Amino acid sequence: MQVSKLAQSLHGSEIIKIAGEINELKKKGEQIANLTIGDFDPNIFPIPDGLKELIVSAYHQNQTNYPPADGVLALRESVSGFLKSRLGLDYGTNEIIISGGSRPLIYAIFLTLVDEGDKVIFPAPSWNNNHYCDLLEADAIIVPTKPENNFMPTAKEIRPHVKGAAMLSLCSPLNPTGTMFSKEALEQICDLVIEENKTRGEDEKPLYILYDQIYSQLTFGGHEHFNPVSLRPELKDYVVFVDGGSKCFAATGVRVGWGFGPAAIINYMKAVIGHMGAWSPKAEQVAMAQYLKTDDVNVYLGNFKQRMKTSLDTLYKGFISLKEKGFAVDAIEPMGAIYLTLKVDYAGKTTPEGKLLETSADINFYLIKEAKVALVPFSAFGTDDKVNWFRASLGASTAQEIEGMIPKIEAALVKLK
Ligand SMILES: Cc1ncc(COP(=O)(O)O)c(C=O)c1O
Numbered sequence: 395m396q397v398s399k400l401a402q403s404l405h406g407s408e409i410i411k412i413a414g415e416i417n418e419l420k421k422k423g424e425q426i427a428n429l430t431i432g433d434f435d436p437n438i439f440p441i442p443d444g445l446k447e448l449i450v451s452a453y454h455q456n457q458t459n460y461p462p463a464d465g466v467l468a469l470r471e472s473v474s475g476f477l478k479s480r481l482g483l484d485y486g487t488n489e490i491i492i493s494g495g496s497r498p499l500i501y502a503i504f505l506t507l508v509d510e511g512d513k514v515i516f517p518a519p520s521w522n523n524n525h526y527c528d529l530l531e532a533d534a535i536i537v538p539t540k541p542e543n544n545f546m547p548t549a550k551e552i553r554p555h556v557k558g559a560a561m562l563s564l565c566s567p568l569n570p571t572g573t574m575f576s577k578e579a580l581e582q583i584c585d586l587v588i589e590e591n592k593t594r595g596e597d598e599k600p601l602y603i604l605y606d607q608i609y610s611q612l613t614f615g616g617h618e619h620f621n622p623v624s625l626r627p628e629l630k631d632y633v634v635f636v637d638g639g640s641k642c643f644a645a646t647g648v649r650v651g652w653g654f655g656p657a658a659i660i661n662y663m664k665a666v667i668g669h670m671g672a673w674s675p676k677a678e679q680v681a682m683a684q685y686l687k688t689d690d691v692n693v694y695l696g697n698f699k700q701r702m703k704t705s706l707d708t709l710y711k712g713f714i715s716l717k718e719k720g721f722a723v724d725a726i727e728p729m730g731a732i733y734l735t736l737k738v739d740y741a742g743k744t745t746p747e748g749k750l751l752e753t754s755a756d757i758n759f760y761l762i763k764e765a766k767v768a769l770v771p772f773s774a775f776g777t778d779d780k781v782n783w784f785r786a787s788l789g790a791s792t793a794q795e796i797e798g799m800i801p802k803i804e805a806a807l808v809k810l811k
Pocket of ligand 1: 496521606641650
């Protein structure tokens with residue numbers, strides 16, 4: 395079939411291929427622990443009751459017509475207050491835009507700031523930047539990261555690429571790793587951007603930062619979330635934030651995202667989102683506007699974070715215990731989001747059926763078949779397929795189910811020769 399060059403250039407999601415494999419096994423009656431999708435099982439992690447009631451009540455009040463193109467004013471006011479009280483950020487209602495979840499924001503930021511052929515810098519592993527670069531025919535500059543830096547990019551790794559680049563796309567806590575920028579690491583990157591922008595003329599596009607902090611409310615232990623504008627206020631004109639309620643309220647299907655940044659950029663994004671019709675449903679906006687102002691936010695987040703941390707810690711400790719027993723596995727301490735970074739270093743080993751495991755995808759499919767546990771290799775997030783690190787996403791399993799996975803993984807690994 396003849397379709398556009400753009401349509402032909404898009405790559406399908408590797409996670410969907412893994413889901414296909416899982417579904418095949420499920421059809422055969424197998425029970426697979428699915429740690430692949432960055433989503434929640436609403437029966438395990440439901441949205442806040444208070445939010446649910448407010449959504450229903452907004453429909454009863456007939457809040458069903460088009461919302462304003464930049465979002466319902468009451469929600470932009472609530473988001474402004476939320477950002478101030480939780481992160482100390484000062485953004486007025488004309489610097490905030492609402493969209494149908496945060497994905498349209500990311501696309502709108504790319505469309506607003508990046509031209510065809512422009513350099514966009516982002517780390518690997520990271521989430522979906524490659525697809526947005528494909529959509530725009532931008533020049534994707536992929537910065538490989540290291541386990542010793544928790545797979546977060548460093549200023550040193552980014553520095554060789556900043557000359558002339560249009561955008562630096564960062565995310566913390568990071569999907570897929572569940573790790574975060576330290577204050578110092580992010581400060582160094584901010585200083586690099588400030589330094590680069592000083593070299594650009596008045597009529598040149600500056601180097602912008604897309605800062606995705608959709609997981610900022612889901613941080614654990616002593617790990618604090620940092621953002622470029624609080625650390626370096628002079629960057630305020632150059633940073634556009636991606637944020638929203640999808641992850642912190644386990645509300646991925648509710649579709650309320652908020653972005654914020656310089657008013658002029660937000661205004662352009664408003665036109666882009668308007669043309670896509672990618673608004674958040676009005677009733678959900680009205681409900682979120684009220685919910686963000688309630689004390690229930692703290693109660694809900696406290697409980698949600700504690701349960702998510704228990705799940706993450708259970709899998710983390712399970713992997714560390716396997717490592718201590720001498721298995722070639724590892725894990726990075728969970729810091730934020732709903733993800734855990736796991737190493738299963740079994741490339742070059744052979745299965746009982748005599749199949750050589752060459753790539754991280756081979757290892758993953760072996761674990762699916764033998765241990766009935768499905769992870770996502772970092773190669774789905776832009777790394778080389780020889781990188782034997784994986785993402786485990788814990789929104790769709792109970793802590794009990796997770797505990798049961800460790801002996802199955804151990805039994806599967808023992809069989810490899
Ligand atoms: C880092 C990151 N940003 C944005 C999104 C998109 O979230 P939404 O469901 O609000 O579109 C996701 C979803 O997985 C994500 O992981």
